[in-house]
Amino acid sequence: MEDKTYIEDINRSFYDFRNEDKDSYKVEEGLTPDIVGKISDEKNDPEWMREFRLKALDIYNRLEMAQWGPPIDGLDMDNIVTYVRPKTKMTAKWSDVPDEIKDTFERLGIPEAERTSLAGVGAQYDSELVYHNVKEEVAAQGVVYAGIEDSLRGPYAEMIRSHFMKLVTPSDHKFAALHGAVWSGGSFVYVPPGVSVEIPLQSYFRLNAPGAGQFEHTLIIVDEGADLHFIEGCSAPKYNIANLHAGCVELFVGKNARLRYSTIENWSKNMYNLNTKRAIVEDGGRMEWVSGSFGSHTSYLYPMTILNGNNSSMEFTGITFAGKGQNLDTGMKVVHAGENTRSVINTRSISKDGGISTYRSSVQINKKAKKAKSTASCQSLMIDDISQSDTIPAMDVRTKDADVGHEAKIGRISDDAVFYLMSRGISEEEARALIVSGFADNVSKELPLEYAVEMNNLIRIEMKGAIG
């Protein structure tokens, strides 16, 4: 009997290698003022940061868990190690990175990508940056791309202090507060006025230690008239115990500046991905999100944009693939505050093999956001009848002088479309593969070629069987 047509799950074996957990230092499990104090000591934090961490811990203890969204009962903070320092310091040369860690990033293609197509790279292993470098010609333009912790003391200290967790505050939600208390690693980027960084910068996050959390903080300031593409990637080997990612990304897009933030998220299926990303855009500025979510056991991920300035705009392009054992709750939020602002949202999701995919969004048009315009299109594809796909888009409009449109569709691969392609001589298997590839095309065509290839490798569709 021939096999029924199916779509292969994303092939993670490429990422599912692990190194022995040979950290140099690790705090004990759990979350107490003592542990937060130890992390602050390890980092040699300035005094204001130590106080900040402890206040954030207070807020964390006071805030309730959200009552909406996927269950996170499997996450027990008493069993999470919030800080794991690998046996190395940060360096600007791959040759100085310990072999095992360097090999990890070599396997992931990071050094090669840096050589061929990136302006700079930051590589984080467990709780610390192990490598950070920016090309000379980019640095010569005045672009700063450095570890954020190192930048807490230096010429940009005041800039960082005035921006750090001002966009995503610890009181925002419980895991923002957690991040504020135990954050570690991450990058600081500053692009001076008028500077266009022609090729992307990238950060890559690798979580190796089982039962650990990663809480990197990314702070990017793109000054007036500047232009930057930033790419973020992540992965981890799979363990039988929970890992937690509660990173934070704060993006400040200045007047007439442009920032594109691309993410390929491929955490392992034991990961709880509770990441917070937020951008604020000034007059004439533009924010572009490109987001591919393929990994994690459970995700809460809603990049948010505040269109603060007049004539500012945002474009969000995303795809989510929820396979077996995954509950991925993703989407976006946008607030139109300035006049003549624009937002365009285009998302896709695929659910298969019992996976649960939820698209959750919020479009808010404030009273003073005259001539605001927002359009959203959301499409969901269900591959079988044991999966689940939900769409929960909220719109809140408080002025008549706005134009808001939203559409969503949910369904399976169209039999008519398959028939059409087959009548043109394409086999059913190829036809279904073509349709699903095309479905994911909205994101892959926005990425640099190397990342589009990686994304398509992640999806890798295998079709078998006759008409089923």
Add this chain to the structure above:
Amino acid sequence: MTDRKIVINSLPSPTWNRLKINDAIVTLPDNIRNGVACVELSPDIVCYDADFPSEIQTGMGTDIDGFFRLASTNGFIVNSGTPTPVKLEYKETDSVCSEYFEVEDGASLNVIQTFSLSEPGNLFDRIVFRIKKHAKVTLTQIFCGKSSSETLSAVGSLVDEGACFNVIQIFLNGRNYSGLQSELIGDGSSFSADCAYNVGTNEILDINYNIIHFGKQTNCDIKTAGTLYGNAEKIFRGTIDFRRGSSGSTGSELEDVMLLSDDVINKTIPVILCKEEDVEGNHGATIGEIPEELLFYLMSRGLSAEEISEMLARARLERVIHLIPDKHTQCSLLK
């Protein structure tokens, strides 16, 4: 005695709390009486005192059912097609009413409810339907109380194989809360809703539709359109829920809101929940003011901006008024 607050119209799948869109909170007065609707009824409908039909849930939720139990439930059994609609009029302030219709196989029924409180006060009504195989029910609800009156209408239905439940709602005045749930339990059953509204100064409209597809090849079609002006506040929650096993089903939801003031608050959340692969679900929403091109076109034909607003708002209402299966009711509304 103090009034108590209760949560109604909850989203089956809630979202961010800070949006304040997951549900509504209303105050239930302690001084309430068992209300009686004025009824126009065809003689072939059997009336009786029914037990409270708790097995049929409404879109308002079960928390408020305890309050509705204060009313005695008027039961109706419909055995065949009725030539004239059942007309229920509600005019008593501070009253609570409950109705249960059992529509037998192949029967058809039109019910027209008119809520027209003429003084400030509250009115609560719960109306549910058990619609058996191949039966057809059309429920028309007209909300035309004073601006300061508050009406809560809970509607529920169980729709059996091949049966249809069509709802027409027209909101003209007042502070209105409507919670509607329809469970399409039989294969081939269907639900449709056509809703039109005008919400003005100091008025609220809070709608919660929850359509659950259980059977195969079930269909739902929801269209809502209306106008907000002054400091009107409107929330529309529409959930289409495809359960596992509802293969071959389709669901569609469309909202069109015209905003005529900068003081309005419009919240829309069209939700699709899907556990079944072989379905088609879609929703769309458009929210905004009168398009400039249309405004220009009509003004160049001699109409003022106010006349245009009134004309377009009226058009939204009239489209739905013309669907009411009773000429007399249509005419009195069109006046």
